[in-house]
Amino acid sequence: MKTLIQGVKGARDFYPEDMAFRSWLNRKLGDVSRMFGYQEYDGPFLERLELYAAKSGEELVKEQSFVFEDRGGELIALRPELTPSLARMVATRQNELLFPLRWWSFGPFWRYERPQKGRSREFFQWNIDLVGVNSREADTEMLAIGCTFFKEVGLSSNQVVIAINDRELMEAELTSLGISNESLKDVYRLIDRREKMSADAWDTYANDIGITEKQLLDIKDLLENKELWKKSAALSYIFNLLDGMGFLPYMQYDPNIIRGLDYYTGIVFEARDREGGRAIFGGGRYDNLVGDVGGQPAGGIGFAMGDVVIRLTLEKYKCIGELPVAPAKVLVTLFNQETVAPAIAIAAKIRTAGIPVEIYPEVAKLPKQFKYADRQKMRFILVLGPDEVISGKVSVKDLLDGKQSVVSLAEAIELISK
RNA sequence: GUGGCUGUAGCUCAAUGGCAGAGUGCUUGACUGUGGAUCAAGUUGUUGUGGGUUCGACCCCCAUCAGCCACCCCA
Incomplete structure (x- = not known):
């Protein structure tokens, strides 16, 4: 016992009962993916750091990636997310791939963070993306997939919710408040942090990035406005289609949803337990990413779901039945x-x-x-x-x-x- | 990366600075060809690790590792 070598911090052992859950989850999300016609793929676990450097956001790259130098002196990262790899793979074979392209994947990712409940350093993630179209129908489909998954695993709209916003709508609103294009990213960051900071600290932060008193009051009004979606033709259209599928109860408009990743351009969304906790999945539209990694411009939308939070949520709501461990009866x-x-x-x-x-x-x-x-x-x-x-x-x-x-x-x- | 809580038997947890315990599990038997239930007996430890204070440390102090919680960030 005392001579046991400890496992790596934040890495998990999958004993058979854990593996039974992972396989079950893999099957469920694979079933849902295939039900919508998505094809399974995977990217490499190792990528050059520069793939993420420009696109994913400072924090994810500089603070949270496992990085090492290979023998040739290249900086290599254990992938912290899949979307940039997807964009690279699409750009690489752009002329031979058939669009619209529907791809899904379930595999391991690494982020150097402090482990705690719902968060580990090595985790599994379901990624699902629809690339090659920028349409409200595509956006709707991605949200419908999330809703279908919840239904499939037995999470009701009383238990979980998908909060959604539209960055284009926010951009228009913020511009009309006199906020310049250059400071837009700063203001997004400001909004993203609102519920994580004290009111005073938030006001100070706003002041620091050059927001006037008047603008701050207007932004606060904006963030309180749960009816703001009505100004967005896209959101109105999407909600209407989701209503027709019976998924509207899962949806909720929330002007505070901005998301931390820099590459999102249109709708952004994240799913949560209605009683609080970490995001179950998160995603959005990224119309510049493929172009940014060197391909022809091609839009895409997708989301990612981690295995840790969804397991906690499913356990909390008793959605996991007996999972047989012994294969022989x-x-x-x-x-x-x-x-x-x-x-x-x-x-x-x-x-x-x-x-x-x-x-x-x-x-x-x-x-x-x-x-x-x-x-x-x-x-x-x-x-x-x-x-x-x-x-x-x-x-x-x-x-x-x-x-x-x-x-x-x-x-x-x-x-x-x- | 910042602040806090915790670490004792395989598991869940007790123990005023003075003999390290209970429940559960496990083994055996009641039952020599039959599991779950019941009963009985037996079994389990370098108290996370390394130092220090003390006549004496699970207990106090320092360091370190791990887990948890709140930040940060996000799946």
Whole structure:
């Protein structure tokens, strides 16, 4: 115990029960992705730091990336997010890819942050993107995918909500308040921090970036205006389409949603537990990213969901059923030395029938073998003792109802395959 | 990166500066061919790690590592 080498801070072990959840989640989000016609892909886990340097935002690159120098002197980062890789991959084969392009992925990411509840340094993320169109229908689809996922895993609109805003709308409103294009990014940052700072500190911060008293009051009004979306033709259109799909209860307009990543250009959104906590997923429209990494301009929209927060949320609302860890539902016992060979032969025949089987891997007392099967939550036990060997039959016990019968091998296979 | 809380048996947690404990689990038996339930007996420790104070440290002090919470940021 004392000589155990500790795991890396913020990295998690996936014991079988954790892996069962990860696989379950992978299957669920894969099902939803495929339901909308999305194709699975992946990017490399390593990228040049410069891919993120210009596009993702200062903090993510300078403070939160795992970076190292390779032997050739290149600065390499463990990917902190996928969207820049996606943009690069699209730009690389722009002339051969078929657009609109619908891609999804589920894989590991790394960010050098302080681990705590809902946040680790190594985490898995579902990324889903629709690239090559800038349309309100595309925006709607991405939101519908988020809603469908929530429905699919059993999270209701009373429990979670997708808050949405439109950066174009905000840009127009802020410009009409006399805020220059140059300070727009600063004001976005200001808005993004509103609920994270004290009122006084926020006012001071606003003053520091050159916002006048009058403008500050106007911005505050703007951020209180839950009806602001009505000024956006895009948001009105999107809400209408989502209403038609029955997803409107999941949606909520919120002028405070801005998002920290610099590359978002249109609608931005994030999903949360209605009772608070970290964002479950977040995303938005990025119409310049592919162009920024050297491709022809191509718009895109997508979002990312981390495995840590969604697991906490699903556990909180008891959305995860029993996830079987043992793949075999049948245990073949080894009664004594004489019955080992016939028992192993029977197990092999059952496998030929396509049924996963475990053999107790040594001769042992039956109570011990039964207990093992029970604790593994296996359904059936096959006993092949001297009596069965003589009669040419096997005993099959169903641990669910405790009933046991002596039958032929064919009948046993029939029993356990139900 | 900043501030705070915590770390004792496999797990959950006790123990005024004075013999390190309980529940649960595990092993065995009651039941020599049958799990879950019950009962009985047994078992489990360099108190995260390294220093210091003290006659004596799980307890006080320092450092360090890890987890958690609030910031920061975000999935």
